[in-house]
Amino acid sequence: MPDTTTTADPYAGTASAADDRIYTVSGGDWDDVISDVHEHNAERVVVNMGPQHPSTHGVLRLVLELEGETVTQARVVVGYLHTGIEKNCEYRSFTQAVTFLTRADYLSPFFTETAYAMAVEKLLGITEQVPVRAQVIRVMMMELNRISSHLVWLATGGMEVGALSAMLYGFRERETILDIFEMITGLRMNHAYVRPGGVIQDLPPGAVEKIREFLAIMPKKVDEYHNLLTGQPIWLKRLQGVGYLDLTGAVALGASGPIMRAAGYPWDIRKTQPYLGYETYDFDVPTQPDGDCFARYLVRLDEMRESLKIIEQCLDRLRPGPVMVEDKKIAWPAQLALGGDGMGNSLDHIRHIMATSMEALIHHFKLVTEGFHVPPGQVYVPVESPRGELGAHVVSDGGTKPYRVHLREPSFVNLQAVAAVCEGGLIADVIAAVASLDPVMGGCDR
Amino acid sequence: MSDQPAGQPSGAPQMSGVQAETGDTTSSGELVPAGRRPSTPRPYGGYFDHVADALARAYPELSAAVERTVVDRGELTLHVRREQLRDVAQQLRDDAELRFELLSSVSGVHYPMDTDAQLHVVYELTSMTHNRRVRLEVSAPDADPHMPSVVSVWPTADFQEREIWDLFGVVFDGHPALTRIMMPDDWPGHPQRKDYPLGGIPVEYKGASVPPPEERRQYA
Numbered sequence: 001m002p003d004t005t006t007t008a009d010p011y012a013g014t015a016s017a018a019d020d021r022i023y024t025v026s027g028g029d030w031d032d033v034i035s036d037v038h039e040h041n042a043e044r045v046v047v048n049m050g051p052q053h054p055s056t057h058g059v060l061r062l063v064l065e066l067e068g069e070t071v072t073q074a075r076v077v078v079g080y081l082h083t084g085i086e087k088n089c090e091y092r093s094f095t096q097a098v099t100f101l102t103r104a105d106y107l108s109p110f111f112t113e114t115a116y117a118m119a120v121e122k123l124l125g126i127t128e129q130v131p132v133r134a135q136v137i138r139v140m141m142m143e144l145n146r147i148s149s150h151l152v153w154l155a156t157g158g159m160e161v162g163a164l165s166a167m168l169y170g171f172r173e174r175e176t177i178l179d180i181f182e183m184i185t186g187l188r189m190n191h192a193y194v195r196p197g198g199v200i201q202d203l204p205p206g207a208v209e210k211i212r213e214f215l216a217i218m219p220k221k222v223d224e225y226h227n228l229l230t231g232q233p234i235w236l237k238r239l240q241g242v243g244y245l246d247l248t249g250a251v252a253l254g255a256s257g258p259i260m261r262a263a264g265y266p267w268d269i270r271k272t273q274p275y276l277g278y279e280t281y282d283f284d285v286p287t288q289p290d291g292d293c294f295a296r297y298l299v300r301l302d303e304m305r306e307s308l309k310i311i312e313q314c315l316d317r318l319r320p321g322p323v324m325v326e327d328k329k330i331a332w333p334a335q336l337a338l339g340g341d342g343m344g345n346s347l348d349h350i351r352h353i354m355a356t357s358m359e360a361l362i363h364h365f366k367l368v369t370e371g372f373h374v375p376p377g378q379v380y381v382p383v384e385s386p387r388g389e390l391g392a393h394v395v396s397d398g399g400t401k402p403y404r405v406h407l408r409e410p411s412f413v414n415l416q417a418v419a420a421v422c423e424g425g426l427i428a429d430v431i432a433a434v435a436s437l438d439p440v441m442g443g444c445d446r
Numbered sequence: 447m448s449d450q451p452a453g454q455p456s457g458a459p460q461m462s463g464v465q466a467e468t469g470d471t472t473s474s475g476e477l478v479p480a481g482r483r484p485s486t487p488r489p490y491g492g493y494f495d496h497v498a499d500a501l502a503r504a505y506p507e508l509s510a511a512v513e514r515t516v517v518d519r520g521e522l523t524l525h526v527r528r529e530q531l532r533d534v535a536q537q538l539r540d541d542a543e544l545r546f547e548l549l550s551s552v553s554g555v556h557y558p559m560d561t562d563a564q565l566h567v568v569y570e571l572t573s574m575t576h577n578r579r580v581r582l583e584v585s586a587p588d589a590d591p592h593m594p595s596v597v598s599v600w601p602t603a604d605f606q607e608r609e610i611w612d613l614f615g616v617v618f619d620g621h622p623a624l625t626r627i628m629m630p631d632d633w634p635g636h637p638q639r640k641d642y643p644l645g646g647i648p649v650e651y652k653g654a655s656v657p658p659p660e661e662r663r664q665y666a
Contacts, residue, residue, distance in 0.1 A: 078605075082628040084644075087637060091644050091659040122519055251547050251574070254602030265574075272577050370665040377483075377518050380570045380581065382550065393553045393568060400665050408551035408570070416605050445628060 043067060047427070051080045057156065058441035062418070062434070066427060074422035074430065076415050081445040089405040093371030094120050095332065097402055099192045101392075104407055105443030106189055107152050110145040111385035112407065112443070113194035114138050115392040118275065119381040120196035123374045123396050126325055133321040134198035135276045140314035141184070141193065142383075143307040144211070147218070148177040149386035150300045154225065157297075157435035161238040165228060173221050176214055183207055186343045198324035201336045208315055215312055222304050230298075239294035243421040243433030246291050253420060254413045257388025258303065259437065261287045262295035269384040283309050293436035300438075303386075330372050333364040371400035380408075387411055387438055411444035486517040493578050494522040500543035505534060523581040528593050531584050532620075535599045538571060538580070546571035546580060549600035554610040556639045564588040565616050569596070586616065595621035613638035 025033055037045060050061035059080035065073035085104050089097040101116050102109040121127045151174040158166025178188045184207050185191040185200075193200055229235045245255065247263040260267050268285040270278040286302030288295035324331040333353075337346035353361040374396040382391040388410035395404040414437050421433040489495050494517060501524075502508045511530035516523040526534050538546045551570040558564055563585035571580045586593050595618035596603045607618040608627040615636035618624055626633060635642055646658025 079626075079628040079630075084637065087644060088659075125519070252601045254549060254600070256548075267574055272574075273579075369663075378523075378555075378568070379519055379521060380551065380568075380579075389550055389572075391551050391570065393551060393570065395555055404553075404555045406551070406553035408553070412605060412609075413602055416602060 057439050060439060060441055069426050071422050071425055071427055071430060074419050076418040078415060078444050081441045085446045086405050089402050093400050094196055094374055094402060095371060097405060098195055102190050102192045104446050105440050107440050108145050108149045108386050109191055110141045110194060111383055111390050114142060115381055115383045115390050117194045117196045119379050119392040119394040122379045122381060123377055123394060129325050130198055131322045134323040136314050136317050137199050138194055139276050140311055143310045144177050144180060146307045146386045147304050148174045150304055153300060153438045160431050160435050163235060180210055183210060195332060197330045202323050211315060215308060218308055222301060225301060238432050239297060241292050242429045243293040243436050244291050245417055245421050249420050253417045255417045257410055258296050258299045259414060262299045263291040264289045269382055269389060281310050281313050293432050296436045333367050373398060373400055385410055388414060407446055409443045411439040415439050415444060483516045485514040490517045490522060497580055500541060504537040504541040521581060523583050525583045528584050528586055532594045532596060535596045539599055545575040546573045548572040548574055549602050552603055552606035554614040554616060556614055558640050562587045565591055565614060567593060567610060567616060591615055592617045592619055594619055597621055
């Protein structure tokens, strides 16, 4: 049997009893493994799945205890993508920290940026002074991001249960959103676009038209997903009645967002504790009563439609105006402009500080190197991210760097539900159940 | 010489720290650690008074359990003694007038200058029934970093307490399986503590060398 070896495994530890056998499976025929397992009368098999596995959304590791094909215990091991983002923020100015935080949940960076920026604004006491245009742009970017995040979920989740067309469709539409992001922020990912005080630059010419084009095509695409998947027998068989989590379980495990709404409870922070003027937008909170993977799928598709409604209202509300607070002690001094070699400080601004105003140069230098002081205190600001409640707990000691930044990451908290949605089911359903939780390991491990 | 930019009206309120109690924008004065704020006098405002009253009715020993009650920036923080944390938590979850059924977030903060209370754990509670939020803050000294686990009250605290054990070294008594979650199992130390260095190496760029962030000039 070339593919199953029973040699010593350096990672297996020393605790295993003499008759425990370790199978290192890398390709080959599953029947060979099974027959070997049966030969040794092993009723209980512990399978290690991940951290490098195509259907674990990055580097999630699952340890599954099986009896036959039934999962009796599921344990989730995280931390493989821990990059110390929170620790690094303590060594950077309040503005620089955005550059780190945007890399946490790489599929929905605008939500992390906005939660953090709103927390810093609350500490500074300038929440009311953030210009309306900046707030509208933030809402618009977040809702575009919600759609792109759900599309990645549809694409990867669909692929994992064998619906390859969903993968192609999902990534195709996401690309159009990433093009919009690239046009507005300069980057497809890791934007660092939302800063304390507003957003770093205004929408470029043509952005509104590009978003309107997207709004024109996207509703038809959502219909396409419904036509492709919603009534499809294999899709239904893989998702219906799988990965069940009721409302009690969701609240106890802290699983918010689409998971809770798919269990029938319309809890959405945009509605219940509105921020950035969400109370003035007209949109619904979709729910489903069933609490299974299929309900989560329907909730996410419906949320895309609601996000489209919000984006349309944002475009109608955009009025010319500043996108950063007036206070020059907080607003980033540089005026970005597009030059021959890409985005950078505008030459007018450089001419102003280098040639005409010593005070402006000192001000620019101090604000960029030292940053602004934030009065001591702590705040917690939650926003409704595509995965649930994303909160920023920011502590300031009065200095120019955050004393502590903590992200309440929905991916991290929701993964605690893995045992609840997997145990008692079949091993094949583990894939669908974990995918329906939509974990993003960059956010989970931070 | 003023480093105020031209065009800023001189009488305009400054928002970069002057509104703080100290009025200190230079940060050269004494800094007030966020963990050591004095109690806020009544009334707290909003639903905070109702929450405090309901909690006092549900848990008669409340005055002994709560060290300070702070209202800051529209957020209510109850500084609870660690001995009574689980009882207070249970009442906050179960009492019909409180019903904080969702533990949103658990976060650790290390204040080395806060004598005998260096390690703080911050619990953000959400009541979905009444649509309210409240924060609990509990502290323990570095010398005795023990705290009761609230996993029995809110199962969602499981991973978050493991994270705080891993990154701060707080031992949550009663946690079902308190093991590291972010760092490798054999990692020495607790990285998010203030006495744990960030690390890093100098980076060369065009002949000059940029020191690691820890060794750069400090401003605050």
